[in-house]
Amino acid sequence: MAKLELRKVGKFYGGFEAVKSVDLTVEDREFVVFVGPSGCGKTTLLRMIAGLEDISSGELFIDGARANAVPPDKRGLAMVFQSYALYPHMTVAGNMGFALKMAGAPKAEIAEKVQEAARVLQLEPLLNRRPRMLSGGQRQRVAIGRAIVRSPKGFLFDEPLSNLDAALRVQMRTELVKLHQALAATMIYVTHDQVEAMTMADRIVVLEGGRVAQVGTPLELYHRPANLFVAGFIGSPKMNFLSARAVAIGPRETTLELAPDRVLAFPSPAPALAIAPGAAVTLGVRPEHLRFVESGPLRGVVDVVEHLGVETLVYVKESSGGTVIVRTDDLSRVRQGETVSLALHPDRGSLFDTAGDALFHLSPT
């Protein structure tokens, strides 16, 4: 199968650097998701791997062989496009068998491979239809089928679910994960949706401004974000960021001051934090790691209450000015306008320095 290695891969458009020196190894049979806001370079990076864009600097290795100059069809990778890019004048079977037909494969072999892919994707009854007669989800399946038929070493997905409605997206997400297990192929998947990334990936690559912000498993990224960008991007609702000052950094205990009379103490990490006492820091706390208490280090007035059924999101206007989101249970009785006090989960949270890089995480994982 396929192992991909990117060494200092970069992309320039004129003077603009869209992808900046990306180092990454995608292991064989791994499901890797590139995620990031629009314009972060994730699609460009994918297209460079596909061979649809030239690599401006750095090297790409596929199974150990340098692939910078290898044409797209010789890389053994298949791509599924955001727009599906089906051939509108061909039937589903025609679409799926087109690559093999052009390569001069015997008709019987084409028919067999198309049948097999159609079976896997439950497209058998649709084989003689044209793309315009299919629903969005079916078209998406045909696009995937077209990739499968070529028996590629790896699959590249460019935001394949973004044109589908929410319910179908969830369903296709599961189907893609199952497909990955069934095919045991390397997959690289680009999305701007962090939920897709979290639910599908073996490993997630978070990109920001053409640079890799962090690479890790979904839970690593969630509990141990390397910087404020990843912390804010992964997770919904967003992680709360609280400005604080490190007042005491002892061997046993570290104390943060959130506001003049409100301090927060937690066991010091080892090795001790590399910051001077009095330094400004940012404390990152997930909404579910805050709870309502009689008297806690955070205080504020409830601004908005969102009952989502399974849980309740409470937006608290904190006394220092910022808004803190609290995720609480479905039976929460908190009302808008109420004055509340909040406590932090004793062993969850992350601390970031002024540059936005993580200093340490309280997470057990």
Added chain:
Amino acid sequence: MNEQRASLPGTIAAWVVAFLMVFPILWMAITAFKTESEAIAIPPLLLFRPVLSSFAAALAQSGYLHFALNSIIVSLGSTVLAILIAFPAAYAMAFQPGRHTQDLLVWMLSTKMLPPVGVLVPIYLIFRDTGLLDTVEGLVIVDTLMNLPIVVWMLFSFFRDIPRDILEAAHMDGVGPRKQMMHLLLPLASPGIASAALLAIILSWNEAFWSINLTAAHAGTLAAYIARYSAPEGLFWAKLSAASVLAVAPILLFGCLAQRRLVRGLTVGAVK
């Protein structure tokens, strides 16, 4: 509320203008069915017994069929040639544009702004020296060159409407440019190709300047055929009209049949 409905004076004015514009053609068609003496009668006759003698004379005297055949060969030949050249050119411009593609397109169109008479002498001399004067081949070449910019532009516009992803998907599938053109662009852009071809046929059929100047009895088209009627021995209005009707009728009929496709082709990309 009534904005959609035209006012009565407006409607009348529109009909008057339309009538004035179509009158010469209408008068030509009427004259074609008169005798020569009726044709020059003053005041002009509106009521007369229609006869076909002028058509018979025009057909018998001047080898209409020969000229008509030349018109068909030249318009079809130049159109096929223009499409064959324009197709890969438009493909390259639409899907692999370089830094100067836009300039090139504008330059190609700008050649259409040059009056043909400006290049008459050089082209005439080239044709004389290469033995292309009064040959069907020569006229095919000139008409091809004349229509090429328009055909390239039309195909380019049609190709631009084809999602790039489709060709990239084909590229990933190992389908090279030639096969992409054959198996994807040709079927996908067939309405556009048909529109471009129809326009090229009409333009080429109606082309008179080069036909009159570069051909004589052998390779003349219907345009040259009509021009021959203004001969030194005088004007025969009825016969000239009949000949003109014979020259215009085929392409008029063709245009009517192709009208819907043509309008669609010419307005492509205008509205999304």
